[in-house]
Amino acid sequence: MRLRDYIIRRLLLLIPVLIGISFITFFLSHMIGDPAAAWLSEKTAGQENIVKEIRKAHHLDDPIIMQYYYYLVDLSKLDLGRTGRNEGGRPVAEALADYFPATLELAIIGMILALLIGIPLGILSAIFKDKIIDHIVRVFALIGVSMPIFWLGLILKYWLSFKLNLLPLDGRLPYTVMPPPTVTGMYTVDALLAGQWDTFFIALKHAILPSFCLALITMAIITRMMRSSMLETMTQDFIRTARAKGLSERVVIMKHALRNALTPTTTVAGLSFGGLLSGAVMTETIFAWPGIGRFSVNAIGSTDFASIMGFALLIVIVYVFSNLVVDILYVYLDPRVKYG
Template structure:
């Protein structure tokens, strides 16, 4: 085994060992926060007229019996068994089933929004970096700041108002028309399932309903991506080796995308990965605005109903996604830039 392979393996092993520790910290903080929030969840769920026997049963279902230390150990034991609990407001449905039901909608929205953001940010970021201090650069930076600063729910409401209500071009909510049956489930992502099964009518409607929420969330992400690409690519393009590559007569696209792009890729991927890891949280307001039946909307409903097992399970699930994305980014960055391994 070469020295580079050994260092990469050691780096990956260290990150994998830190993975459960990070998830344990998130679960512990969540456990503490939910128990120091003012108010009794049993009172909020059952009301003041419930009998003591029913209240005690509810406390047992919520894991609120015994000392705080006992509750904490029981909670960790559940997580180690991959048991995220059982919903109180959904007639005893396990949280894992809720995730399986609602997560595909969130994943479809997140993937579509990411594709929109990349389609906008890569050409604009490269254009701004290759034309510094030009009108194009100024306009691009201004637009990226505005799209990032404007609240996503306000953008969503304006998009709904203009393109959904006034012009009537797009539907303002849901994943499919109420009268249309869902495509045969394969991945849970309607657009992919409809394309795989050849259900072209469902594919058209799925993309039609997905367009507005995906563009809304994608515009906000693009504001971050454009500035990140511009800053790091501009810095790399000022390097002496880029001037040497140009002096050799290489074509500009090769200088930008091959020579400069590789060295600018690590910080760009890091920032993009952090944004993507938090995409589920950012999708929350978008899902609520567009009545999108995703996991973030289900989390809002669980918070309103004081359904603590669902809140705990979904937050741990979101945290697991963020940690996994962060791990993949670390490994990818270490592979691209060997200096990170040491």
């Protein structure tokens, strides 16, 4: 099967997945409360005529199955509905387009940190098995998967921002710095495209602390996975053959062992990337980061079921595309894997 056919087939499979997720989230969202309340302000909430008009316009008086049918019809037109009063009733797609780049930027920087730190630590831990370096790395990985993000974020903000003044407290940019011209919505990328190096480094400095907190669990998981994969790979026959040929230990590890050990680590990284996006709620709240995490929290608090649905569908799409990228990378990392 060719790569193009494989990608097309996987994208077509996204349709039933989205329908299934929309079905679940739609019915769960309606259990929260009256969806019409999300569109009303405090001044108009008591006016029954306005409530009736809203319910009639959005088919909220119809049976719930018919409401879901109308939702699917709108979804087929890429209409995700309108946000509640917190977002001024604008289209959900527009709100997600505004908030998603901030979270995506955080997740990308976090994943880069997780890979740059987790993979080398896993390799070192495997090479120096049962030595002091291995014990230190394993303790770090254990702490990483056990430490609450909200506690770590507050501690790092206190010491690195408040006490030592090394990194900014919160936000994406200082109020005195103008955002770069919008191309992707990610300040670091847009600043690079515009050649604004000062803005790039300021935006990167703002993103380091929340990105590290967001990626700590992923970093620890990648470290542990890389260690176990390297240990298993180092016992294989082709490694003994490479050593028997007289190859240096560095060549054996970096050229032969590492590539084979990266396959399971790639799976973890791909799945974790979707987790970084969906798990940014706590991090964005602590660091006042205007992303879809905070957007979803506000949507849940105001019973804005259209925004909740849009957030859920967006995360599903990210997970599917992350898995697709991982499957494609498999073929390049391991020639034995074929498209099926």
